[in-house]
Amino acid sequence: MQRLTNWQQLRVHPIFPQVYLETARNRGADPIGLLQRAGLKPGRDTFDDLDLNMAQMNSLVNAVIEATGNHGIGIEVGQSIPPTAFGSLGFAIVCSETIYEAIKTAQRFWNLAAQHLSVDVTMGSSVCEITVRSLIDLEDPFQQLILESAIAVFKRALELLSLTPSHETEVWFCADEPPYVDLCRQRLGKVRYNMSGNCFRFNSGVLTTKLPMRNPSGLKLAWAQCENEEAQLDWPDQPLLERIRNALEPGPGGYPGLEEISRRMGLSPRTLRRHLEADHSSFATLLETRKHQDAIRLLNDPELSIQDISTRLGYLDPANFTRAFRQWTGETPTQYRQRGKSLR
Numbered sequence: 001m002q003r004l005t006n007w008q009q010l011r012v013h014p015i016f017p018q019v020y021l022e023t024a025r026n027r028g029a030d031p032i033g034l035l036q037r038a039g040l041k042p043g044r045d046t047f048d049d050l051d052l053n054m055a056q057m058n059s060l061v062n063a064v065i066e067a068t069g070n071h072g073i074g075i076e077v078g079q080s081i082p083p084t085a086f087g088s089l090g091f092a093i094v095c096s097e098t099i100y101e102a103i104k105t106a107q108r109f110w111n112l113a114a115q116h117l118s119v120d121v122t123m124g125s126s127v128c129e130i131t132v133r134s135l136i137d138l139e140d141p142f143q144q145l146i147l148e149s150a151i152a153v154f155k156r157a158l159e160l161l162s163l164t165p166s167h168e169t170e171v172w173f174c175a176d177e178p179p180y181v182d183l184c185r186q187r188l189g190k191v192r193y194n195m196s197g198n199c200f201r202f203n204s205g206v207l208t209t210k211l212p213m214r215n216p217s218g219l220k221l222a223w224a225q226c227e228n229e230e231a232q233l234d235w236p237d238q239p240l241l242e243r244i245r246n247a248l249e250p251g252p253g254g255y256p257g258l259e260e261i262s263r264r265m266g267l268s269p270r271t272l273r274r275h276l277e278a279d280h281s282s283f284a285t286l287l288e289t290r291k292h293q294d295a296i297r298l299l300n301d302p303e304l305s306i307q308d309i310s311t312r313l314g315y316l317d318p319a320n321f322t323r324a325f326r327q328w329t330g331e332t333p334t335q336y337r338q339r340g341k342s343l344r
Contacts, residue, residue, distance in 0.1 A: 007136035008055035010115045011234065015085045016149070017050045017057060019077045020064055027068040037063040054116060058142050065141060072183040074145030078152025079187060082160065086113050088229060092222035095215040099162050100207040103130065105219075106157070107249060109226045111233060117150055118246070123204060123312075124303030130154050130200045135246075144175055147198045148184075154200045155188060162209045164202060172199040231266050240265065241279050241286075244272075248290040254314035255290070258283045292328045295321075299337055306333050 021031040035042045038059040040052070052060065064073065084090040089105075089112045096102035103121055110119045120131040132150045134143060151171055158164055171188045172195035178184070184191050247264055248255060261283070262269045276282050291313050298309045310321035325333050 007116060008053060009234075010054045010136075012052045012054060012057045013086065013113050014050055014052075015081055016077070017052050017060055019080050020061060020073075023073060023076055023080065024064045024068050029064070029067040034060065034063045034067060037066070054136070058138070061142050061145060070141055070145075070178075070180065072148070072178075072180040072187065074141075074148030075152045075184060075187050077145075078149035079156050081149075081153050081156070083157045088222050088225040089113060092219055092226055093157065094161070094211065094213045095218040095222055096211055097214045097216070097219075098207065098211065099158070099209045102157075102161060102211060103128075103207070105223075106154075109230065111246075112226060112229055113153075114146075114150065115233065117146070119150075120297075122298070122301055122304075123207065124301055125305075125308075126204055126303060127201055128204045128207060131197045132200075133198070140175075144173075144178075147173070151198060151200050152188065158200075158202060158206070161211055162206050164206055169200065169202040172197060172201065174198055227263065230264055240275050241281065244276075244283075244286055245290070248287060250294070250312065250314070255287060288324075288328075291324070295325055295328070295333070296336075299333055302337075309333070 021034060024034055025031050032042045038056070040050075040056060040060065082090070083093045083106075086093075089109045092105050092109065093102045096105055100123075107119045107121050110117065116134060116136045118133045118135055120133070122129045122131070132147055132154075134146065138146070151173075155169060155171065158169070170190040170192065171184075173191070173193050174195060174197060175193060177193045181191070181193070243265060244261060247261055256264075258269050258272070262272045265272060267275070273283065276286075295309065295313060298304055298312065306321070307318055310318040313321060315321035315324070322332050325331075325336070329336060331339070
């Protein structure tokens with residue numbers, strides 16, 4: 001996953017500063033004073049129109065923590081944000097047919113909610129795992145608060161849409177246990193620390209749950225709006241090659257094609273090809289590299305069959321996947337798995 005170096009000017013979705021200030025006010029702090037302490041100009045008392053970049057958000061969060069303490073505020077903020085707070089993305093999520101489609105929609109357009117985070121979804125036969133990774137290097141507590149908020153957002157969304165009780169889910173964090181660990185477990189249920197990733201895990205059986213507000217027409221409109229908003233995103237100083245790599249996330253219909261990626265980048269397919277040629281690359285090369293990386297990651301999950309992995313990577317015939325994997329690595333998927341087991 002590509003890291004974003006010039007991240008300070010990335011925009012922050014307005015719901016995050018709004019809820020941080022509302023949460024701070026509930027804890028007895030003065031939101032206007034917090035904005036001033038962060039070097040920001042106070043706006044209206046509702047705080048629903050704050051347009052902050054990541055550097056400003058960092059200052060605001062630090063001001064909130066100085067005034068109220070941490071005490072799991074990132075989790076509290078995340079649990080206060082429903083899917084509909086994310087505008088077109090939220091509408092697309094709730095209009096999806098099933099939990100599976102809602103998750104893939106959230107993954108596809110997550111950059112509309114948080115450009116600084118990537119979301120990976122691994123769907124095994126028994127456990128579905130949503131992993132959140134930061135694309136920027138921040139110091140704690142801001143880094144951990146961002147991850148806690150994102151995990152809490154996904155958890156609340158699943159519970160709202162599928163009525164899945166908290167005791168049937170599990171949360172993982174890479175960090176050590178914080179002083180507010182009891183509050184985390186009270187709010188999130190099963191929580192484990194010092195783990196290999198920042199993940200939200202739940203029973204895969206939930207994925208087929210039909211959503212009460214599913215609406216194919218509404219979903220189509222919401223996707224179109226999300227694509228328009230995505231094309232207008234500003235990525236300060238991020239090379240086009242990195243943007244394309246980050247956009248090559250597989251969806252329900254497989255990996256996005258050249259025309260779709262071109263549309264997201266605000267370019268014609270011909271212009272995109274020229275840019276890639278100037279970087280001594282091509283769309284086909286980038287796509288093959290991404291499939292290779294995803295194949296390795298999925299094969300490391302013992303719960304996924306070769307057939308499942310083949311389908312997810314867009315190969316209708318597993319034999320074609322085996323042939324491609326052999327070209328990438330010199331061995332078949334089965335041989336790769338067997339070799340991995342022998343090294344454990």
